[in-house]
């Protein structure tokens with residue numbers, strides 16, 4: 001006797017929902033496409049406007065101006081030089097542009113969301129389980145819904161990256177706001193500060209370090225996702241790795257990997273420096 | 280005029296304030312309420328008023344609800360029950376925006392734990408209240424500088440709170456409230472972290488401020504000496520409830536309960552008892568010009584005293600005459616009393632503390648005159664009287 005359990009059509013349901021959303025959210029996806037695409041083009045064009053060597057010098061000078069540290073400055077110069085030397089300059093610029101655009105979008109949405117969650121108990125109660133759930137999903141999964149909305153290509157990659165990298169921005173901002181000592185917000189209340197004054201004058205400045213920690217994580221997550229998103233046509237260093245894997249060229253894959261690590265280290269140090277800046 | 284009226288205020292912390300409130304109103308002790316409901320009664324049915332220009336000091340042991348009570352006045356804590364009127368306005372009825380404006384207009388607050396903003400410099404901390412009100416930048420800076428100077432921190436404006444000692448931080452908190460020049464100052468253990476010298480200066484400063492600008496001040500203190508010095512009246516709390524309200528004198532001389540008596544025992548009574556409180560009424564005086572030696576002698580005999588104070592027509596004190604010298608005058612047939620009048624006599628004002636009276640009394644053979652600012656004789660202090668008064672009031676001197 002065979003008895004077959006009826007299959008719950010979960011996949012079908014999700015497909016139907018996605019179809020519905022794709023059709024009805026066209027205005028939003030179009031807006032997103034425009035912002036992402038224009039942003040990308042602009043940043044890429046800027047970074048490629050001058051000769052790589054000149055650009056490396058400019059970036060190194062900027063890093064020194066921001067950190068005032070010798071180690072990371074030297075590392076930036078040598079690292080970027082190596083990337084250029086390996087013929088990965090254009091791919092790196094492309095990856096960096098993706099990261100920058102995705103991060104900007106992620107924090108523009110994530111920080112305000114985090115602030116709201118930090119100030120409102122019930123928003124927090126809704127947002128928290130969603131964030132927890134998102135964190136357990138493997139990165140690849142984020143690529144799937146991006147395709148029906150944006151097709152293959154860089155905009156879809158940015159979309160997936162934004163979604164994937166936003167949680168830390170929300171989480172840390174929320175945490176930063178909640179960490180502000182109660183006695184200080186109470187004191188602001190006692191002097192008759194309104195919500196906005198309290199936020200701008202007390203809560204945000206005191207949460208700044210924590211928020212910057214979240215931004216740092218967002219950037220790192222974005223970088224890792226941009227590499228994975230090469231699978232749906234993100235281009236850049238990720239697709240160098242991807243191509244090397246497919247052709248079993250371990251050397252080329254390794255070179256592209258080094259490029260990603262160099263980029264990650266420079267970004268991380270820069271952001272840490274920004275976060276720890278006093279007042 | 281009544282500035283703050285607190286009526287049956289209750290503040291309960293916990294999840295079931297209604298249930299706890301019912302128990303409280305049934306007269307259940309607060310330890311029982313905690314056992315039964317898990318709710319903490321911070322303030323249990325407190326009523327008192329603070330008049331305009333008055334300093335009321337709230338005292339009590341740690342956990343007796345002092346901080347909770349002042350926080351109810353500006354509604355940092357929402358009272359569970361009761362009413363609070365400030366300038367006739369029921370504070371509990373104010374909407375969000377009205378409450379905000381009300382706080383801006385009426386209150387300056389000093390916090391027990393200072394609550395300075397670590398990311399703002401000292402001057403920016405002091406400016407905070409004015410900044411929130413949208414004050415003009417230059418005016419704001421000037422007021423903040425003045426306030427900093429008042430608390431003795433001139434020139435420290437550019438430092439950050441973490442660079443200051445505890446006592447200095449507390450003074451920044453003080454300056455932040457003073458900069459607003461508010462009607463009402465709520466001061467939660469505002470001087471607790473100060474060293475004795477600065478503390479005394481600040482107390483004097485506060486008394487000055489209150490006298491010259493008619494501030495209404497609710498001051499929380501652990502320190503009875505401080506409370507007695509600056510308080511016009513004291514409110515003594517125990518377990519969230521009032522055990523006694525009264526002037527320093529009343530609290531000292533007529534403690535309502537054993538708790539208050541214990542509280543008061545510690546205090547050095549000679550610092551608190553004043554000339555006014557130990558003096559007695561002068562039974563009789565001689566009037567300069569109208570009373571001659573004979574009349575003066577008769578008055579002394581009648582009261583069985585060896586000396587007699589002499590006052591002028593306008594009742595101001597002229598001096599003292601002694602029985603033996605007056606008798607000589609009578610024997611010689613003189614009729615002018617002023618021949619034997621001693622004018623360089625010891626006078627004290629009514630608020631002279633008893634501790635200062637001791638050295639004065641030491642080598643006096645006649646009573647000390649207590650006079651007011653117009654030199655009018657209010658009363659006299661004799662040596663025995665001073666000791667009796669102190670002994671009666673339980674001093675250990």
Ligand SMILES: Nc1ncnc2c1ncn2[C@@H]1O[C@H](COP(=O)(O)OP(=O)(O)OP(=O)(O)O)[C@@H](O)[C@H]1O
Nearest residue numbers: 292319320321339340341342343344345346347348
């Ligand atoms: N935010 C709060 N949540 C819960 N319970 C509180 C809160 N604030 C105060 N309490 C409780 O209320 C009671 C009175 O506290 P309060 O801080 O008013 O005492 P206090 O007289 O100011 O003491 P201290 O002299 O130590 O400052 C205490 O039992 C305390 O545990």
Ligand SMILES: [Mg+2]
Nearest residue numbers: 345346347391
């Ligand atoms: Mg307290």
